[in-house]
Amino acid sequence: ENVGNVKRQLAKLFEVSLPATVPSETDIVPLVDACIVKSGVRFGDYQCNNAMGIWSKIRGEETEFRGPAAVGQAIMNNLPPSDMVESCSVAGPGFVNVVLSRNWIAQSLIKMLIDGIDTWAPRLPIKRAVVDFSSPNIAKEMHVGHLRSTIIGDTFARMLEFSHVEVLRRNHVGDWGTQFGMLIEFLFEKFPNPEDVKEAAIGDLQTFYKASKVRFDSDPEFKHRAQQAVVRLQGGEDKYHKAWKQICEISRTEFHRVYERLGVKLEEKGESFYNPYIPGVLEELNKKGMIEDNEGARVIFVPGIKIPLIVVKSDGGYNYASTDLAALRYRINEEKAEWIIYLTDVGQQQHFDMLFKAAKRAGWLPADDGSYPKATHVGFGLVLGEDGKRFRTRSSEVVRLADLLDEAKNRSKTALLERDTAKEWPEEEVEKTSQAVGYGAVKYADLKNNKLTNYTFNFDQMLNDKGNTAVYLLYAHARICSIIRKSGKDIEEVKRNAKMALDHEDERALGLHLVQFSEVVEEACINLLPNVLCEYLYNLSEIFTKKFYSNCQVVGSAEESSRLLLCEATATVMRKCFHLLGIEPVYKI
Ligand code: ARG
Structure with a gap:
């Protein structure tokens, strides 16, 4: 129970008064709001707003009340005595205004000072949550979009942790995918001896990425090798796996410097982590009859959206969506998270919408009735420069x-x-x-x-x-x-x-x-x-x-x-x- 929450403490008083006022109406939830000062007039600190709703329910019946104001009056009269309350009054159509006692406010503050502010922490109905945030992509620079995700995600994690929820702070880094073939082949070309690969040698990974992309786009022979490299990496060939790890490690060091400066803690479980789970997950969805063929790809259709969620590309490879399906299932079933929160730019809204709908179709998540487990995507807007365009440096590079x-x-x-x-x-x-x-x-x-x-x-x-x-x-x-x-x-x-x-x-x-x-x-x-x-x-x-x-x-x-x-x-x-x-x-x- 949260002793610091004034609204809840007051609601408890109304929980006694409401059924005493209208015994015929069971399960009325007290609606208590903090009062906002409008045009300087203020009748109280909090207000109970149930009278109108009650009146509209009972007005046709035989009732002792003559209108909502009378209902409000009765609610007020039925309030149990409490040292929280200094005075009450009824305004307009039955709003019950409460003025808190100065002494009670002072006592609460003293108590907080002595027992610590953690005694004022909210209590939430869940034990464990996943916050999926920051999540930059390996070999690509972390940009201001990832900064937003990092900052906002960290705050959510902190608020949940304060509320006694165990938070799995997940960095879903993009450490898997076809770009690695290109990067690995380029690495082999530049550093035939793997010993020479060091952060200093590669320098700026972003520049390295760009250079390898130029090579990839201009030389068909290199491109072919890069595509082979993906297959060999995914097949688990040692040399390729090592090179992949080296590249990831360099990125990781760079990301960590930023997290350290920002004081943000994250635990990496990148896309690669979920890769082994994908076949099983797709098999399960297939058994449930959810997967269909569509223009050579394997897809899932979800209610209300015309385009499908592609889960196996036409070349047979897995993608961002198949990884996210496996990750979501893992978070629900293995990690037993009751609330899974994702932070990315709003551009990914549809992806998550489809993902969650697919999870509901599969029965992993309940329907949207507020029950748990629950998945939420928080999309945020762009960071703009003063010119109103996407935030970039003068040379129109992404800001580091x-x-x-x-x-x-x-x-x-x-x-x-x-x-x-x-x-x-x-x-x-x-x-x-x-x-x-x-x-x-x-x-x-x-x-x-x-x-x-x-x-x-x-x-x-x-x-x-x-x-x-x-x-x-x-x-x-x-x-x-x-x-x-x-x-x-x-x-x-x-x-x-x-x-x-x-x-x-x-x-x-x-x-x-x-x-x-x-x-x-x-x-x-x-x-x-x-x-x-x-x-x-x-x-x-x-x-x-x-x-x-x-x-x-x-x-x-x-x-x-x-x-x-x-x-x-x-x-x-x-x-x-x-x-x-x-x-x-x-x-x-
Ligand atoms: N790596 C992605 C990006 O940079 C964000 C990943 C967000 N998390 C997720 N589970 N899809 O856009």
């Missing part, structure tokens, strides 16, 4: 991730060194902070968008220290830490002894926003919307700075201890948000 991260870091370092305070910092600290800020900015700029939209990559915007950016948020957090430091108080001591009062309305507003953390994470996680968490974090920072800190003196005031606790609670929640977004916090500016 390593360069992009370098630039983000260097720019934030320059900005940092312009501040007087940072001038005296040790080099190590400057490095650490500029990395946290630079990489954090790249991540946040991506995560704050609705994932489906294209987004424009703009260093100046993402590194601005005003506005909705990681820089602004990280600095806001550092400032809170410095308020606490300046008080000279030992915050652990304050936690143990002080009481918190939320008498000022801005203290209360901040406290209320803080106790809503848990329900926001739950929503972001269940609906796979990191932008919801970003928005919460940004609002938290705004309420702290523009309301609380502008109007309530902390250090030196009569309420100092209580307000320090509020600062500490804010910093704690902000840090957890940063953590979930994969951003390293900064404590000092």
Whole structure:
């Protein structure tokens, strides 16, 4: 049970009140929402919206109620007493507004500070999930599309892990397929002695890939050898297998450098891993009568889509789809994952749509009724340059991730060194902070968008220290830490002894926003919307700075201890948000 979730705690009260109000209607699920302030008018912090629905069901029958407002009134009167609630009122057609008790909010915050914010973690109805993310292709450069997948996927994994779900972080790298024939033959040509193959010798794998492609397209004899090489590789011939491994290893080293910098953990199970499972899976689907011949290929048709999913190409080879079928089955049956989440650009939407429909036809996944296991594809938009076109460098090359991260870091370092305070910092600290800020900015700029939209990559915007950016948020957090430091108080001591009062309305507003953390994470996680968490974090920072800190003196005031606790609670929640977004916090500016 999640004690941090205010909405659920309130819903429990309504679970008592609703059946008491209308015993004739069983299974009414309480609809409790956090109130959004509209035009400055606000009657409560939460609202129960069941009255109208109930009224529309019972209005024809003989009933004591005269309308939805009366139903709302009765729901309110039947609420069991609770120390969560300060007052209730009924508005309009039966909306029951609840004002939370200040004391209860303060108690919840103190409890969180003492027991730790993990006690506010959401509880999800599943034990294990697969997040399939990043998944670049061997020998091809990781590009900004893979960056989006890496950043968004990592956040999903982090939110699920926080919610006590075991997450298998899967890097479904493209390490199998016909391009390897070409790469291997090219490798043999360039390095007749396998000992000479080293990362340094090959240099840039992307350039190597391009050169081999030129060779492949221009020389029929080479092309023929490359095609043979695929067969020999897939037949398991030692020399070919070794060369394949060498190429994969070089790519892997390169990918890992990026993951390391981003602080992202991934476990590789590439396409090649599932290859041995494909024949069995296709056999099973064939027995189920799902596979047909179509223009020389073997295909599966799924409801609602005209084109079929090709599972065996006309040359007899397997492909991306057959691999994904085997992987999906493996994840469900062997790994017992209850939720399988894939992150790629929206261009692959149809592929996953067909894949999941095929899995439903095969009975691996239940119909779309919200039950588990469940598979979800999260498609994201393109990363655009400032010219509104696909993000590329001047020479219209794909932007290399390593360069992009370098630039983000260097720019934030320059900005940092312009501040007087940072001038005296040790080099190590400057490095650490500029990395946290630079990489954090790249991540946040991506995560704050609705994932489906294209987004424009703009260093100046993402590194601005005003506005909705990681820089602004990280600095806001550092400032809170410095308020606490300046008080000279030992915050652990304050936690143990002080009481918190939320008498000022801005203290209360901040406290209320803080106790809503848990329900926001739950929503972001269940609906796979990191932008919801970003928005919460940004609002938290705004309420702290523009309301609380502008109007309530902390250090030196009569309420100092209580307000320090509020600062500490804010910093704690902000840090957890940063953590979930994969951003390293900064404590000092
Ligand atoms: N390697 C693919 C790409 O770069 C992404 C793989 C996504 N995962 C999957 N199971 N298909 O586009």
